[in-house]
Amino acid sequence: MNAASADPAVIICPSCATANRVPTARISESPKCGRCSQVLFKGVPVAVNSQAFDRHVMAGSLPVLVDFWASWCGPCKAMAPAFTAAAKSLEAKVRLLKVDTEAEQAIAARFSIRSIPTLIMFSGGREIARSAGAMDQRAITSWVNQHLPPG
Numbered sequence: 001m002n003a004a005s006a007d008p009a010v011i012i013c014p015s016c017a018t019a020n021r022v023p024t025a026r027i028s029e030s031p032k033c034g035r036c037s038q039v040l041f042k043g044v045p046v047a048v049n050s051q052a053f054d055r056h057v058m059a060g061s062l063p064v065l066v067d068f069w070a071s072w073c074g075p076c077k078a079m080a081p082a083f084t085a086a087a088k089s090l091e092a093k094v095r096l097l098k099v100d101t102e103a104e105q106a107i108a109a110r111f112s113i114r115s116i117p118t119l120i121m122f123s124g125g126r127e128i129a130r131s132a133g134a135m136d137q138r139a140i141t142s143w144v145n146q147h148l149p150p151g
Helices: 024-029 050-059 074-090 105-110 137-147
Strands: 008-012 019-023 064-069 095-100 118-123 126-132
Touching: 008 024, 008 050, 019 024, 050 064, 050 095, 050 105, 064 074, 074 095, 074 137, 118 137, 126 137
Parallel strands: 064 095
Antiparallel strands: 008 019, 064 118, 118 126
Protein backbone atom coordinates (compact mmCIF):
# COMPACT_ATOMS: atom_id res chain seq x y z
CA MET A 1 0.00 0.00 0.00
CA ASN A 2 1.43 3.39 -0.92
CA ALA A 3 1.51 6.33 1.48
CA ALA A 4 -1.25 8.24 -0.34
CA SER A 5 -3.75 5.41 0.04
CA ALA A 6 -3.02 5.20 3.77
CA ASP A 7 -4.01 8.84 4.32
CA PRO A 8 -7.44 9.14 5.90
CA ALA A 9 -10.21 10.81 3.96
CA VAL A 10 -12.47 13.27 5.74
CA ILE A 11 -16.03 12.08 5.18
CA ILE A 12 -18.85 14.33 6.36
CA CYS A 13 -21.76 12.44 7.92
CA PRO A 14 -24.98 12.90 5.92
CA SER A 15 -27.01 12.66 9.15
CA CYS A 16 -25.21 14.94 11.63
CA ALA A 17 -22.55 16.71 9.47
CA THR A 18 -19.69 15.50 11.69
CA ALA A 19 -16.30 15.14 10.01
CA ASN A 20 -15.04 11.53 10.17
CA ARG A 21 -11.53 10.40 9.29
CA VAL A 22 -11.73 7.17 7.32
CA PRO A 23 -8.72 5.34 5.85
CA THR A 24 -9.17 5.53 2.08
CA ALA A 25 -8.78 1.76 1.80
CA ARG A 26 -11.83 1.31 4.07
CA ILE A 27 -14.24 3.75 2.42
CA SER A 28 -15.98 0.91 0.55
CA GLU A 29 -16.57 -1.02 3.81
CA SER A 30 -19.74 0.90 4.91
CA PRO A 31 -18.04 3.11 7.51
CA LYS A 32 -20.19 4.66 10.24
CA CYS A 33 -20.13 8.08 11.85
CA GLY A 34 -18.15 8.28 15.08
CA ARG A 35 -20.74 10.62 16.59
CA CYS A 36 -24.20 9.35 15.55
CA SER A 37 -23.30 5.80 14.35
CA GLN A 38 -25.20 6.26 11.06
CA VAL A 39 -23.63 4.91 7.87
CA LEU A 40 -21.62 7.52 5.98
CA PHE A 41 -22.83 6.38 2.54
CA LYS A 42 -26.55 5.72 2.11
CA GLY A 43 -26.68 5.59 -1.69
CA VAL A 44 -28.99 8.62 -1.91
CA PRO A 45 -28.41 12.34 -2.34
CA VAL A 46 -28.26 14.38 0.87
CA ALA A 47 -30.64 17.34 1.18
CA VAL A 48 -28.68 20.12 2.88
CA ASN A 49 -29.09 23.53 4.44
CA SER A 50 -26.39 26.19 4.19
CA GLN A 51 -24.36 24.94 7.17
CA ALA A 52 -24.33 21.31 5.99
CA PHE A 53 -23.57 22.47 2.43
CA ASP A 54 -20.49 24.37 3.58
CA ARG A 55 -19.38 21.48 5.75
CA HIS A 56 -19.56 18.94 2.89
CA VAL A 57 -18.01 21.23 0.27
CA MET A 58 -15.33 22.91 2.39
CA ALA A 59 -14.35 20.28 4.99
CA GLY A 60 -14.87 16.95 3.22
CA SER A 61 -12.23 15.16 1.16
CA LEU A 62 -14.66 13.83 -1.45
CA PRO A 63 -15.60 15.74 -4.58
CA VAL A 64 -19.18 16.99 -4.18
CA LEU A 65 -21.90 17.08 -6.85
CA VAL A 66 -24.74 19.48 -6.04
CA ASP A 67 -28.18 19.53 -7.66
CA PHE A 68 -29.68 23.02 -7.33
CA TRP A 69 -33.44 22.54 -7.72
CA ALA A 70 -36.89 23.80 -6.67
CA SER A 71 -40.16 21.99 -5.96
CA TRP A 72 -42.08 23.97 -8.61
CA CYS A 73 -39.59 23.08 -11.39
CA GLY A 74 -40.82 20.36 -13.77
CA PRO A 75 -37.38 19.48 -15.18
CA CYS A 76 -36.03 19.30 -11.60
CA LYS A 77 -38.74 16.80 -10.65
CA ALA A 78 -38.07 14.81 -13.83
CA MET A 79 -34.33 14.65 -13.09
CA ALA A 80 -34.69 13.73 -9.39
CA PRO A 81 -34.93 9.92 -9.93
CA ALA A 82 -31.89 10.01 -12.25
CA PHE A 83 -29.89 11.99 -9.65
CA THR A 84 -30.86 9.44 -6.98
CA ALA A 85 -29.85 6.56 -9.25
CA ALA A 86 -26.53 8.31 -9.96
CA ALA A 87 -25.89 8.52 -6.19
CA LYS A 88 -26.03 4.73 -5.96
CA SER A 89 -23.30 4.35 -8.57
CA LEU A 90 -21.13 7.37 -7.69
CA GLU A 91 -20.90 7.07 -3.90
CA ALA A 92 -18.28 6.63 -2.23
CA LYS A 93 -16.08 8.48 -4.70
CA VAL A 94 -18.41 11.51 -4.86
CA ARG A 95 -20.90 12.98 -2.34
CA LEU A 96 -24.21 14.02 -3.94
CA LEU A 97 -26.12 16.90 -2.37
CA LYS A 98 -29.46 18.55 -3.13
CA VAL A 99 -30.03 22.25 -2.48
CA ASP A 100 -33.59 23.57 -2.62
CA THR A 101 -33.05 27.04 -4.12
CA GLU A 102 -36.30 28.32 -2.60
CA ALA A 103 -35.35 27.30 0.95
CA GLU A 104 -31.65 28.16 0.58
CA GLN A 105 -31.71 31.35 -1.49
CA ALA A 106 -28.39 32.58 -0.09
CA ILE A 107 -26.54 29.53 -1.46
CA ALA A 108 -28.25 29.93 -4.85
CA ALA A 109 -27.25 33.61 -4.92
CA ARG A 110 -23.68 32.84 -3.81
CA PHE A 111 -23.24 30.56 -6.84
CA SER A 112 -25.24 32.75 -9.26
CA ILE A 113 -27.81 30.06 -10.02
CA ARG A 114 -29.83 31.51 -12.91
CA SER A 115 -31.63 28.40 -14.14
CA ILE A 116 -32.58 25.10 -12.58
CA PRO A 117 -31.78 22.32 -12.44
CA THR A 118 -28.11 23.24 -12.28
CA LEU A 119 -25.40 20.75 -11.33
CA ILE A 120 -22.16 22.05 -9.85
CA MET A 121 -19.21 19.85 -8.99
CA PHE A 122 -16.81 20.94 -6.25
CA SER A 123 -13.40 19.63 -5.28
CA GLY A 124 -11.25 21.01 -2.49
CA GLY A 125 -13.88 23.67 -1.78
CA ARG A 126 -13.75 25.05 -5.33
CA GLU A 127 -16.20 24.79 -8.21
CA ILE A 128 -14.65 22.64 -10.94
CA ALA A 129 -17.59 22.11 -13.33
CA ARG A 130 -21.15 23.32 -13.94
CA SER A 131 -24.04 22.23 -16.14
CA ALA A 132 -27.55 23.64 -16.46
CA GLY A 133 -30.51 21.55 -17.55
CA ALA A 134 -31.89 18.13 -16.76
CA MET A 135 -29.85 14.98 -17.45
CA ASP A 136 -30.58 11.28 -17.25
CA GLN A 137 -28.58 8.97 -14.98
CA ARG A 138 -26.13 7.93 -17.66
CA ALA A 139 -25.41 11.56 -18.60
CA ILE A 140 -24.96 12.58 -14.94
CA THR A 141 -22.56 9.70 -14.27
CA SER A 142 -20.60 10.34 -17.46
CA TRP A 143 -20.39 14.09 -16.79
CA VAL A 144 -19.14 13.48 -13.23
CA ASN A 145 -16.54 10.94 -14.37
CA GLN A 146 -15.24 13.41 -16.98
CA HIS A 147 -14.74 16.07 -14.29
CA LEU A 148 -13.40 13.99 -11.41
CA PRO A 149 -10.02 15.24 -10.24
CA PRO A 150 -7.19 12.77 -10.83
CA GLY A 151 -6.22 10.51 -7.98
